[in-house]
Amino acid sequence: MSRRPVAQLALAAAVALGVLGVVTGLLSPAVAFSGATFSSTTSNAVSTVKAASDWTPPTVSVVDPGSPVKGTVTVSANATDADSGIASVTIQYLAPNGSAWVTLCTTTAAPYACSWNTTGGGDGTFVLRATATDKAGYSTTSSTVQTTVANNLLVVLGDPGDLVRGTVPLTATLYNAGTVSYSVAIQYAVSGTTTWKPLCTTTTAPYACSWNTTGTAFTQGESYDLRAVASAGSTSSTSATVVGVLVDNIAPTVTVQDPGSPLRGTVTLAATASDAESGVAQVVIQYQLSGTSTWTSACTLTIDPFSCRYDTTKLPDGTYALRAVATDAAGNSTTSALVAGRVVDNTVSSVSMEDPGAYLNGSATLTATASSTAGVTSVRIDYAPSGTTTWAPVCTDTTSPYACSWDTTKVADGLYDFRAVLVDGKGSTTTSTTVSARRVDNSPVRGYDVQTVSGGATAGKLDAGDVLRLTYTQQVDLTTITPGWTGASLPVTLRLRDGGLLGLSSSSDTVDVLRSGAAVNLGSVNLKQDYVKTSKTASFNATMVASTTTVAGVPATVVTITLGTTSNASLLRTATTASTMVWTPSASVTDLNRFPSSTAPTSELGALDREF
Incomplete structure (x- = not known):
């Protein structure tokens, strides 16, 4: 939040106090509150509100000491705070395969630096960071830097990445080799x-070779560990192992679906794609106008189902071919067979019923798109119990956008179909394709929000201290989540599975909670990013507690899962992209009146952010 000046506000004293409440509510929970005081002075005419002078966290960066380093080196950081000034800077390191940060020093005056005796912690790759705290109590942790500590003979094998294909260059580096000639x-x-x-042996620096991953010695879809061994006479030294490198030279399979013909207005373009090794990374659906040689991308898709809505009125009328190009996470790609001879014709009326979503409750918005060369007179939106022809009108709209609100509480819970009927300027009617089997679900309790809090060592990676919170719309019977539970801290296991194991994409890794090996009735959370290696499962020791909050003025249950240790650290990946998680609750949970929970998926509320 930016720094706020002293303001004179013409408000009653009670309103001034209300402003204080709003300001407090806007503070991010991930940042410590200022220690400065808030004061107000009230007179008959106006109120004077004074805010703390520093609302801004400091900036901090750790200086790269270079690589390699040995002996005693100086590690320094740069930190500034334009408002209250820097109170302290703490410099820390994380050792190779370490799980806890070690503090080198805490300094209160610039230059912010300390001596690091690298001889006491072993050789290898270390991570450095700095945390600055200003005099108002705000803290900021820097980005990390890496350095190689080499006080003895050290062999380091370069990491080729999690996924490899074709011919892969591999390089080993020797530190403190002296004048001795080594074979690597x-x-x-x-x-x-x-x-x-053996993959290769070399006697001269740089110690490099090429790894032909297409060779018969390597199984596609298999993960391999790599290491380098330096030898001179009876002396040898082995590098840290590069774990879990997946070999994938097999391209995905892909088929573009036939959208029909003629195509008018907004249509659905779709493809199916699969890859049993590294998973499908993206599918691009393309079109080509007959008589030309140019393929143009209609949409690029990264999450299954691979489909998009495309406005054909952007194209000139004519005959088109369609294809899909699928690329897997290793970089292999396949182009589908063509679907040719599809006519785009927007010279007549067209109407499409937009999908209102798989789950509907309360007041649902129903929308249609329509066009006609004769002009649109009206669009009527109808509904019917799924699979029947008992159509009933919801509304008739004469102006675009063609939409209306449907009170779903007036019908029984269940599956419904929807369609839109266009009347053009000539009086002719056109009926849209039916959108089928959309569920009305007005269960009194449902999922409200899913959130994560990063409390571990690495941002974007599941580790000890991270928190997952699931919030319902009402209070639930905790014994229906797991038998005998009172909400007190309960040991559980958080299970993280690659999306491919669940028939999802590789960027749809999913978590659920287990107790004594059986699933707890919390459903599952699709993290919408790649947190665990392909086809792998990682488990964390965790604790689960329940608390009560208020949602829309109603008491509601919050279940908080805090991650502990894991023995699967080598299987984890770090996500660098923001995502919106989706929680699918379990119908086995009931509210206090024994009504079952809705299973409608709920998306993470708030701004798009990076999880964990």
Whole structure:
């Protein structure tokens, strides 16, 4: 939040106090509150409101000490705060394969630096960071930098990445080799085994070779571990192991679906794609006008189902071919067979019923798109119990956008179909394709929100201290979540599964909660990003507690899961892209009146952000 000046507000004293409440509510919960006081002075005419002088966290960065380093080195940080000034800067490191940050020093005056005796922590790749705290109590943690500590002979094998294909360059680096001539062998083993086999041996720097991943020795879709061994006579040194490198030289399969012909107005373009090895990364649906050689992308899709709505009125009328190009996470791509001879003709009336969503409750918005060369006189939106022809009108609209509100509480819960009927300027009617089997669900309790809080060592990565919160719209019977539960802290297991294991895309990794090996009735959360390696499952020790909050003026249950330790750290990935999680609750949970919860998925509220 920006710094706020002293303001003279012509308000009654009670309103001034209300402003204080609003300001407090707007503060981000992830930032510590200012220690400065808030004061108000009231007279008969106006109120004077004074706010703290510093609402802005400091800025801080740790200086890269270079690489490699040995002996005692100086580690420094830059920190500034234009308002209240810097109170302290703490510099920390994370050792290779470490799980906890170690504090090197805390300094209260510039230059912010300390000495680091690197001889006491072993050799390898270390991570450095700095945390600055200003005099108002705000704190900021810097981005991290990496450095290689090499006080002895150290072999470091470069990481080729989680996914590889084709011919992959591999390079090993030797530190503190002195004048001794070493032979360096780069080796591989199937992940989880210790049967090491040679890839190459080299005696001159740079110690490099090429890994032909298409060779018969390597199984596609298999993960391999890599290491480098430097030898001179009877002396040898082995690098840290690069774990879980997936080999994938198999392209995905892809088919573009036939959208029909003729095509008018807004249509659905779709493709099906699959990849059993690294997973489908994206599908691009393209079109080509007959008589030309140019393919144009209609949409690029990264999440299954691979479909989009496309406005054909942007295209000249004519005959088109369609295709889809699928690319997997390793970079292999396949182009589908063509669907040719599809006519775009927007010279006549067209009407499309837009999909209102899989779950409807309360006041639902129903929308249609329509066009006609003769002009649109009206668009009527109808509904019917799914699979029947008992159509009833919801509304008739004469102006675009053609939409209306439907009170779903006036009908029984269940599946319904929808259509739109266009009347053009000539009096002719055109009926849209039916949108089928959309569920009306007015269950009194449902999922309200899903949120995460980063409390671990690495942003964007599931680790100890991270928090997952699930909020219902009402209070629920906790014993229906798991038998005998009172809401007190309960040991559980948080399970993180690759989306491919659940028939989803590789960027749809999913978590659920287990107790004694059985699923707790909280449903599942699709994280909408890639947090675990392909086809892998990671488990965390965790605790689960329940509390009560208020949602729309009604007491509601919040379930908070706090992550603890994991033995699967090597399987985890770090997500760098913001996402909107989706929570699908379980119908086994009931409210206090024994009404079952809706299973309608609920998306994370608030601004798009990076999870964990």
